[in-house]
Amino acid sequence: MSISPEKPARLILHEVGPRDGLQMESQVVPLEKKEAWLRDLMDSGVDIIQVGSFVHPIKVPQMADTDELFRRLTKDKKSPAILSGLALNEKGLERGLACGVEMFCLGASASETHSMKNTGMDTEESTRRIIGAAKTALSAGKKVQVSVQSAFGCGFEGPISEERVLNMVRAYLEAGLRNISLADTAGHAHPAQVERLFRTVLRLDPAIECACHFHNTYGLGMANMFAAMRAGVTSFETSFAGLGGCPFTKVAAGNVATEDFVHVFQLEDLRKDVNLDKLITVARGVAGHFGRDMQGFVYKTGPIKARNAVKTQA
Amino acid sequence: MSISPEKPARLILHEVGPRDGLQMESQVVPLEKKEAWLRDLMDSGVDIIQVGSFVHPIKVPQMADTDELFRRLTKDKKSPAILSGLALNEKGLERGLACGVEMFCLGASASETHSMKNTGMDTEESTRRIIGAAKTALSAGKKVQVSVQSAFGCGFEGPISEERVLNMVRAYLEAGLRNISLADTAGHAHPAQVERLFRTVLRLDPAIECACHFHNTYGLGMANMFAAMRAGVTSFETSFAGLGGCPFTKVAAGNVATEDFVHVFQLEDLRKDVNLDKLITVARGVAGHFGRDMQGFVYKTGPIKARNAVKTQA
Numbered sequence: 001m002s003i004s005p006e007k008p009a010r011l012i013l014h015e016v017g018p019r020d021g022l023q024m025e026s027q028v029v030p031l032e033k034k035e036a037w038l039r040d041l042m043d044s045g046v047d048i049i050q051v052g053s054f055v056h057p058i059k060v061p062q063m064a065d066t067d068e069l070f071r072r073l074t075k076d077k078k079s080p081a082i083l084s085g086l087a088l089n090e091k092g093l094e095r096g097l098a099c100g101v102e103m104f105c106l107g108a109s110a111s112e113t114h115s116m117k118n119t120g121m122d123t124e125e126s127t128r129r130i131i132g133a134a135k136t137a138l139s140a141g142k143k144v145q146v147s148v149q150s151a152f153g154c155g156f157e158g159p160i161s162e163e164r165v166l167n168m169v170r171a172y173l174e175a176g177l178r179n180i181s182l183a184d185t186a187g188h189a190h191p192a193q194v195e196r197l198f199r200t201v202l203r204l205d206p207a208i209e210c211a212c213h214f215h216n217t218y219g220l221g222m223a224n225m226f227a228a229m230r231a232g233v234t235s236f237e238t239s240f241a242g243l244g245g246c247p248f249t250k251v252a253a254g255n256v257a258t259e260d261f262v263h264v265f266q267l268e269d270l271r272k273d274v275n276l277d278k279l280i281t282v283a284r285g286v287a288g289h290f291g292r293d294m295q296g297f298v299y300k301t302g303p304i305k306a307r308n309a310v311k312t313q314a
Numbered sequence: 315m316s317i318s319p320e321k322p323a324r325l326i327l328h329e330v331g332p333r334d335g336l337q338m339e340s341q342v343v344p345l346e347k348k349e350a351w352l353r354d355l356m357d358s359g360v361d362i363i364q365v366g367s368f369v370h371p372i373k374v375p376q377m378a379d380t381d382e383l384f385r386r387l388t389k390d391k392k393s394p395a396i397l398s399g400l401a402l403n404e405k406g407l408e409r410g411l412a413c414g415v416e417m418f419c420l421g422a423s424a425s426e427t428h429s430m431k432n433t434g435m436d437t438e439e440s441t442r443r444i445i446g447a448a449k450t451a452l453s454a455g456k457k458v459q460v461s462v463q464s465a466f467g468c469g470f471e472g473p474i475s476e477e478r479v480l481n482m483v484r485a486y487l488e489a490g491l492r493n494i495s496l497a498d499t500a501g502h503a504h505p506a507q508v509e510r511l512f513r514t515v516l517r518l519d520p521a522i523e524c525a526c527h528f529h530n531t532y533g534l535g536m537a538n539m540f541a542a543m544r545a546g547v548t549s550f551e552t553s554f555a556g557l558g559g560c561p562f563t564k565v566a567a568g569n570v571a572t573e574d575f576v577h578v579f580q581l582e583d584l585r586k587d588v589n590l591d592k593l594i595t596v597a598r599g600v601a602g603h604f605g606r607d608m609q610g611f612v613y614k615t616g617p618i619k620a621r622n623a624v625k626t627q628a
Contacts, residue, residue: 158619188618190581191540218618219574219611223536226505260533267504293607297533304502304532305472 153188187217501531
């Protein structure tokens with residue numbers, strides 16, 4: 001599938017496993033292990049790496065070491081990878097500014113219920129606060145990505161109207177924020193919807209750099225990534241080994257696995273400059289650490305080659 | 315994602331789990347259990363159900379009861395579902411003709427190595443024999459689908475040239491066979507390749523009814539299904555719970571899960587007439603029988619609805 005001819009651009013890989021993957025694991029990963037995975041990711045050639053989030057350490061103990069990780073990784077940094085951090089309010093922004101975040105990911109939810117549960121604010125107030133934080137981050141010379149969470153449906157509310165999503169996007173654009181991610185927080189997105197919504201968003205302003213984030217709750221993550229690509233999305237958020245979602249519910253969530261996505265990028269000649277072996281090594285390390293079978297495929301199979309262990313079938 | 319405007323048609327669901335799924339399980343499922351699953355599938359609204367294959371019972375003991383299953387299921391049959399059976403040679407065809415097969419699925423491999431290993435014949439001879447068998451089946455008033463196995467790559471040989479695939483398709487067309495399936499036997503297909511190859515095949519003859527069959531070895535099954543749909547493919551082979559591939563290698567294969575595919579068909583308004591609940595019940599029965607976690611998603615999560623067990627994530 002070729003990139004939309006109207007918008008040929010370098011496709012950006014944003015590894016969010018250290019944040020989106022690890023935040024959902026009940027087990028807190030030791031700082032040194034995280035740091036080792038992150039250093040391997042920084043050597044792999046992926047463009048952006050989400051180191052962690054700035055949330056309350058009591059609420060999300062898995063992310064308590066985000067500040068320290070940023071301090072360590074930005075000291076004498078040589079990798080061209082951009083280190084991103086997620087913040088949901090001004091307090092998080094302050095912490096991120098103090099510890100060396102290079103790109104702030106700031107988001108508000110299009111679902112009122114999700115917004116209230118997550119932040120105690122409705123969508124409008126939350127969006128306004130995020131825009132304020134984004135402006136502060138830009139003034140401080142940081143890169144900024146703003147997102148619309150629950151853009152394709154909500155586990156609490158069900159369908160979310162496109163108009164709600166577009167209103168948030170318009171608010172971001174009016175504030176001069178053009179790096180915009182739509183996140184399928186609950187995993188409700190399906191390919192036709194993804195293609196339609198991103199095309200609509202991209203028509204609002206041809207200068208938008210669109211990013212996408214899909215959860216694989218219903219097995220549609222990879223198909224949604226390709227639908228987004230067709231629509232002109234140029235930045236893709238993935239997670240090592242497909243980690244993400246809560247392993248202690250019966251609901252399989254997960255993300256598209258970074259190494260699966262880079263693998264198909266290589267098959268399709270979309271990106272040849274990423275070290276897939278290194279990504280597979282990290283994914284195996286992560287899966288090994290938690291000691292269970294993850295959703296990713298290529299960390300188990302290795303990349304396609306003739307005479308590999310694949311048993312042919314009729 | 316809408317169906318290719320050049321070829322609007324009813325999309326056909328072909329459940330191949332009873333054959334492609336169960337043949338790979340070391341454990342032989344008791345006849346009565348298979349029969350119960352098959353009767354539920356016949357009530358579900360899927361269009362075609364592959365009951366089993368006619369191969370040597372010593373070689374593939376999992377399929378030894380195929381003849382008996384056909385006899386039972388075709389007796390006083392009321393379901394409109396078409397019951398298909400796979401045959402790889404004339405002997406299989408004879409057995410199928412004797413027990414009531416309604417649609418014969420006959421295939422040869424585009425990979426010389428795969429062809430020799432599977433049938434002891436090269437691609438050309440195997441294709442010729444399949445065409446002969448197909449003509450006999452047609453003469454007997456049966457529906458026939460012919461396939462090109464290893465159409466997108468081979469676990470032994472690696473890439474397979476499009477010209478090899480097209481030569482087989484041309485041979486089928488010259489023999490008047492227009493119901494043609496391309497099978498991704500090893501799971502090497504990727505979306506751009508799928509779209510390109512099916513478009514090329516469909517240009518050979520606008521009357522071809524194209525079917526597709528993807529293994530999910532590298533996590534691309536669902537994305538490939540959508541790529542095939544874009545190209546004008548109208549028949550889709552899937553397997554309950556995503557079963558397929560050998561559970562005793564470290565390679566995850568599997569098929570696209572029938573219930574996952576029907577679920578997204580409902581989300582996209584492509585087919586609303588299939589009983590998803592019944593398919594989920596069958597998939598749960600199958601997964602429960604083998605007692606392990608299968609690749610399918612929706613049999614675990616249930617269909618999308620608000621306030622279901624999905625835990626929302628940032």
